[in-house]
Amino acid sequence: MTAAPPIIELCHVDKYFGPFQALTDINFAVRQGERVVVCGPSGSGKSTMIRCINRLEEHDAGTITVDGILLGDDTKDIRAVRQDVGMVFQQFNLFPHLTVLENLTIGPIRVRKMDKAAAEALGRKYLDRVHIPEQADKFPSQLSGGQQQRVAIARSLCMEPKIMLFDEPTSALDPEMISEVLEAMVELANSGMTMVCVTHEMGFARRVADKMVFMEAGRIVETAPPGEFFTAPKSDRARMFLDQILEH
Amino acid sequence: MARAGKRGLRRVMASTPVSVVIYLIVMFLIVETALKGAEAMGYNWQWYRIPQYFFEDGDAGIVLGEIPWGLVGTITLSTMAFALAVGIGLLVALLRLSDLIVGRAVARVFLEIVRNIPLLVLLYVFYYVFGPIFGMDRYVASVLCLAVFHGALMSEIFRGGIAAVALGQWEAAKSVGMSTAQIYRYIILPQSVRFMLPPMTSEVVNMIKSSAIVSVIAVVELTTVGRNIISDTYLSFEIWFTIAAVYMALTLIISSFASYLERRYAVTD
Missing domain, CATH: 1.10.3720.10 (MetI-like)
Known part of the structure; x- marks a missing residue:
């Protein structure tokens, strides 16, 4: 089992925004079924890194391989990767002109060419999975933030992805709605999904992470199992960061 | 009281009937001026000749x-x-x-x-x-x-x-x-x-x-x-x-x- 090749592999990845270097020599691998939590101060490149994995950002140097596909300029390859990689955004980004169910089925229908009835059955299944089957016919604007984010998770799952990326999924939520979203993520983790989560929710990280990645100033500073990371971080920066966010 | 009066006046001025009346007065003045001007230059209005260009009463009916x-x-x-x-x-x-x-x-x-x-x-x-x-x-x-x-x-x-x-x-x-x-x-x-x-x-x-x-x-x-x-x-x-x-x-x-x-x-x- 340990010999299985990583499903996501970043080698020596650099990324620039104009003159600003956002990522420097990123080496990062995720094995199938692994749950990785990426943390670090804001502006450290966490979001940029996971956005490179489904090429919402283009990297400038190094290689990124996702499920055996080397990410380059080939549009077909990029779309193939995106179909296998679900992404949940901080701002939900639901399609406001479509109902909840249509939000879930548009990917399967248009991209997977599934017929409408099958797609709706799939949509209802995942809506059930995130515990809001009764919201199927509403529009996103009629839902609470927590419900919207759960719809966003279900929308990604409808593509039956191999990997799920979470880009600060609870940062835009009111405090009382965070737990319902985290609960959905924990259930997903327990189902064996490969997950990469950028989040400040350290309680969640302790519960589900197999691996913690700490970033600062565009570099990966530390990679460790959560037990080790939370009790005895090797780097001073990680220790300071943990002190700051855990002292409350 | 004076303020309330002013606001009341503004509300009356913005109401639909008043707007329509103001519109009609303005239009009337414009048409009136045009008619007066045309009269002054001796223009002979012949509006009765216009309807035929909309509907003609020909042999095959209208x-x-x-x-x-x-x-x-x-x-x-x-x-x-x-x-x-x-x-x-x-x-x-x-x-x-x-x-x-x-x-x-x-x-x-x-x-x-x-x-x-x-x-x-x-x-x-x-x-x-x-x-x-x-x-x-x-x-x-x-x-x-x-x-x-x-x-x-x-x-x-x-x-x-x-x-x-x-x-x-x-x-x-x-x-x-x-x-x-x-x-x-x-x-x-x-x-x-x-x-x-x-x-x-x-x-x-x-x-x-x-x-x-x-x-x-x-x-x-x-x-x-x-x-x-x-x-x-x-x-x-x-x-x-x-x-x-x-x-x-x-x-x-x-x-x-x-x-x-x-x-x-x-x-x-």
């Missing part, structure tokens, strides 16, 4: 007169030009927003050339230059000229409407694996309609009005009909007032249809 046919001409011309202009405008906008450097350049050059030539000159170019070269008759030249001119202007409306949709929509659509064409078709364009409707309405109204310019190359439409009737009858005042009223009726109908659409496409996000 048939449509010249002005309704002119209106049909204007509507046909504008509809065809509008359909083409939407196609051209969308194409130019998409090229302008594409990753293709050549596409962006072509779109920009097209827009700047067309936008910076007066419509009348453009019409002459289409009719007197492109007409003989490509074997276009005056009608085809007119339709194409209007379509190209307004297509260029519409491309900016499309571009603005597309740009107004939040970037996150692109990212969400990309991350489910949609192609660029699918993203435009299913996600971006349906949401940009509501941003485009108000400027698009003005553009359609503008296009109907500017279609009058094809009367200079004698394509049959409302303005041409007006000119023809006047050259027969010398009823300049009556005919031009009438033609103006017909244009207004047409464009007002379109504006109210557009505000219905705006209400329908109103989305909260």
Whole structure:
């Protein structure tokens, strides 16, 4: 089992925004079924890194391989990767002109060419999975933030992805709605999904992470199992960061 | 108390009946001035001769007169030009927003050339230059000229409407694996309609009005009909007032249809 090749592999990845270097020599691998939590101060490149994995950002140097596909300029390859990689955004980004169910089925229908009835059955299944089957016919604007984010998770799952990326999924939520979203993520983790989560929710990280990645100033500073990371971080920066966010 | 009185006055002035009365008074004054002026120059009003240009009482019963046919001409011309202009405008906008450097350049050059030539000159170019070269008759030249001119202007409306949709929509659509064409078709364009409707309405109204310019190359439409009737009858005042009223009726109908659409496409996000 340990010999299985990583499903996501970043080698020596650099990324620039104009003159600003956002990522420097990123080496990062995720094995199938692994749950990785990426943390670090804001502006450290966490979001940029996971956005490179489904090429919402283009990297400038190094290689990124996702499920055996080397990410380059080939549009077909990029779309193939995106179909296998679900992404949940901080701002939900639901399609406001479509109902909840249509939000879930548009990917399967248009991209997977599934017929409408099958797609709706799939949509209802995942809506059930995130515990809001009764919201199927509403529009996103009629839902609470927590419900919207759960719809966003279900929308990604409808593509039956191999990997799920979470880009600060609870940062835009009111405090009382965070737990319902985290609960959905924990259930997903327990189902064996490969997950990469950028989040400040350290309680969640302790519960589900197999691996913690700490970033600062565009570099990966530390990679460790959560037990080790939370009790005895090797780097001073990680220790300071943990002190700051855990002292409350 | 004085403040409340002032606010009360403002509310009364803004109410519908008062607005209508003010409107009627203004219109009355304008018409009155025109009539007085015409009287002073000895103009002999002959409004009774106008209805025959709407309905003719011929041998086969009552048939449509010249002005309704002119209106049909204007509507046909504008509809065809509008359909083409939407196609051209969308194409130019998409090229302008594409990753293709050549596409962006072509779109920009097209827009700047067309936008910076007066419509009348453009019409002459289409009719007197492109007409003989490509074997276009005056009608085809007119339709194409209007379509190209307004297509260029519409491309900016499309571009603005597309740009107004939040970037996150692109990212969400990309991350489910949609192609660029699918993203435009299913996600971006349906949401940009509501941003485009108000400027698009003005553009359609503008296009109907500017279609009058094809009367200079004698394509049959409302303005041409007006000119023809006047050259027969010398009823300049009556005919031009009438033609103006017909244009207004047409464009007002379109504006109210557009505000219905705006209400329908109103989305909260």
